[in-house]
Amino acid sequence: MPPLRSTAALLLAPVLFLAAVRLPSPPPVAPPAAASAPREVTEQERVAARLLAEEMVSQGAWRKLAWLADRIGARLSGTPQAEQAVAWAIGEFRRDGLSRVRGEKVMVPRWERGEASIALVAPVSRSMAVLALGMSEATPPAGITAEVVEADSFDALHALGDKVRGRIVLFNKVTRPDPHGAGYGETSTLRHRGPSEAATQGAVAMLIRSLGTLNARLPHTGSLSYLEDVPRIPAAAITAEDADLIHRLQQAGETVTVHLRLGCRTHPDAESANVVAELRGRSRPDEIVLIGAHLDSWDVGTGATDDGAGVAVTMEALRLLKTLGLTPRRTIRAVLFMNEENGLRGGKTYAADHQEELQRHVAAIESDSGAGRPLGFFVNAGEGGAEVVRTLARPLLGLGLEDVRVGTDGGSDIAPLKAAGVPTIGLRQDMTHYFDWHHTEADTLDKVDPAELAKSAVAMAYVAWALAGSEPPLPRVPPVVAPTAH
């Protein structure tokens, strides 16, 4: 486990600052300037400082994540490893002394990757790397050999018209790095909808340039969404390197042919669970601040950053508050959702099963943007909600969490709560390098900086605690007005 020592000075700075201002100020050598006079430290700042000090000493988030990533590893919904993660999380919440710890039943898809291979067969013979997209159909056992046609958008695909028939479509668009992951939003639409778009024009399979921001010969898996009434063609991600090679060969006027074989299988749904634990509120226990992340991961790598980091941050937030005796006014409920990656069944099931309680959910916060430096929060609430969070989060400025903005992307698992008016908040980490490793074999513990993870855990704990005490609560999301029939 990497030592926190190297970053201790950085982390301690705000703690020491707050500790210092509690002491009587020493007699000044020279008359102090007004701007440097000690100011009153608020109760809120002391809470933030205590959380940070505890997390630094305990390294609790890091310890939880190390176990989840190293000992359990990849945990795709429906696998024994996912059930191992459920059992571990329940045990861990209990060891941390939390209340009402339970698994809540969720039926999940059970998709198996199987064996896969791909190769360039013309104009050169070359091995390639591949990962099937999650939920893809298989190819016939002998595979598919076909010419590749390339497109970098749906418009470009449509412009190809009949040239797509009988061919393999390659969506070849580069995902650019961005602190907020903006590039991913654009290219993930190609991945989700691409197979059906290509099939509509007669394609026999779909490939996509990996949605990654680094060329490291790593295919990046991810989910697809087949449309009804369109042939379900097999779909897979290839590496940036191989996509570039195909592009160069096509630019040179060559006809490029590949052989693709995917052995995917979809089994009947399996029973799994969201894992839930609570820190009961002291005066309004029936009102709930939900904090969450997703417990499942893809079946490659170890899901350390997607979303092991969020799981550790969520679990540790409750433990920190419990350990420090910071009993919130409202109940803080942690939910570790199952099946975010390939079905969102956990998020949907939670919203459905807790329907009658959702009016008493005053906020939901998710951590699912990796393990980078925490930047702030995206807030999706009623008018003025972002301003409320900005004010509440002020004691976190010493940790650099100053970017509080209106944003609809609070987290996939909590998105279904919006329909009931629940304000949703995304704890946002710097995603500049998140997509370098996202959904690959390289999503492993070494990609996590323990000091940044600690800061995220503190931020989650603090904002949940503040929202649990906030009066009035956050303005709720206005109901979406359905278009009037006419």
Add this chain to the structure above:
Amino acid sequence: MPPLRSTAALLLAPVLFLAAVRLPSPPPVAPPAAASAPREVTEQERVAARLLAEEMVSQGAWRKLAWLADRIGARLSGTPQAEQAVAWAIGEFRRDGLSRVRGEKVMVPRWERGEASIALVAPVSRSMAVLALGMSEATPPAGITAEVVEADSFDALHALGDKVRGRIVLFNKVTRPDPHGAGYGETSTLRHRGPSEAATQGAVAMLIRSLGTLNARLPHTGSLSYLEDVPRIPAAAITAEDADLIHRLQQAGETVTVHLRLGCRTHPDAESANVVAELRGRSRPDEIVLIGAHLDSWDVGTGATDDGAGVAVTMEALRLLKTLGLTPRRTIRAVLFMNEENGLRGGKTYAADHQEELQRHVAAIESDSGAGRPLGFFVNAGEGGAEVVRTLARPLLGLGLEDVRVGTDGGSDIAPLKAAGVPTIGLRQDMTHYFDWHHTEADTLDKVDPAELAKSAVAMAYVAWALAGSEPPLPRVPPVVAPTAH
């Protein structure tokens, strides 16, 4: 092929500057300061500028490299792809109008990687990634299952004493990035000598943390050297991620067991060739400036940076001089060496076969440090040699090639020439990211910046031309005095 346009302005700057100072200066608006007065442009500077202008327009080095990497790809000694590379290089030299183009016979080892697999079997079951080290023996067909003991140096290995017996040794030392690749020198010794060191203490196999500077779940292959009279145990590289995981598990007090299977085979030596071409000298054709790189690569990736870039730079240097009619005073001879990676047979054979001619080799320059920004030259010559090269290379200052220093690491292929006194020079590129991709599946064309490659080709052409005209020639390497018998 990526356009050069984006970097054209940068590259053109020195050309335009030199072009500008040839024009009559415009009437000054204000009296010019002495420092800004136009100065005489030397003939040497005009040559450098012409070379650069030609390379920018032709993109010749990039075109050659794109063909070698994309169309031929990996080309391990003894494979059909290596022979394809030999045939291509001969054809290309002839198309470029060069003299005395030929293959010179070299017998090379023929090693085959075969199938390989590795997995953690305790305390957790986990798939791992692996590449056998080049020239490794196979494991028994069923593989080897054994406990792992870890060491980060030979001293640490020796300290383990009898704990090594019957175990698999993991050399787990991080290679740090460095512009001159300094970290690699240290860790590559573990790779070369590690198998025999471990076997001496009774190890049954040897693993090494990949000699790479980025955690990208990429194993990095590379050669080993078995000692005589020591059991030849199988040896392989694992990824940084898996090495870190094993380290964390061992730190937690666990006994770590892996299963390793390598299907390597070594066949009888095969016939291959160094490829040689010349630009004949106009007044001293029997005196030779050798420029070179190695044509073979490992069997993974496409050898784009190791050493496709050097091959392209060497071939293009001759073509540039030929195209521009810059006939050198001495002969410039390009040698594309075979088998640098796993035997150095090309370099050794050249030195042996040209023994009687080596007194007339006035210098040898190799390009085998990747495709980064060219920084300058390492010079291994007689006293004052580096200073001579620094003076000769002055017209390249506009390209940023100012780091000319004494260095013994001129290039593996030309190292055998030192015994005959031949001054050797390494064209050095910035290696900060070279070992991110070195000897992996990710050593592909996208890792090469066309503008930097062009600068390297110009640097090679210019310095070869300057050395071919230099009077007196570079001071030769002093003979190594053998210890007197007593």
